[in-house]
Amino acid sequence: METATKRADDDMSWPEVGRLGLRYLKIPLALLILEMIYWFLTQPSNTLAVIQTAEAYLWHNLTELIFGPGASEYSTHQGWWTRVDLIHPNFPDGRIALFVGDECAGIHEMLFISTLVMLT
Structure with a gap:
């Protein structure tokens, strides 16, 4: 009977898991930055x-x-x-x-989708 603590040869190491996690965190981070830029762009009314x-x-x-x-x-x-x-x-x-209105002009959606396309 094998013990549960034995590591398989094809398992990822913790540094590999960390690097993979950082790669995947780029997407929500980029979208969050884009959201902040859009918020500042549309903060005064009729900026678009x-x-x-x-x-x-x-x-x-x-x-x-x-x-x-x-x-x-x-x-x-x-x-x-x-x-x-x-x-x-x-x-x-x-x-x-x-x-x-500036919130429903479709700019937010275009920026969001464009950012997702650029990240993939």
Whole structure:
């Protein structure tokens, strides 16, 4: 009967386990650093206003193209052209106002996915 303390020849040594662990810790560390950069980038409101207005403009035009003229209105929110009102008689009060904010501009997701791709 073999004892449980005997080490197999193909087992990893503790230094190898440590090196492997450090390699895997690079991914969450890089994502954490990226998250902090993104947080500082978007801390004041409308720091990504150019991207926000482009997305709202694209959203409005695609809605008009798909659902026809008069299906949406492109308007301002706090001085920026970042609001799209979707218009339909079944909506409450006939419209739903949508605001493209800096948190929902898709930048966070693009940075996150790009970082994961670069790390693999």
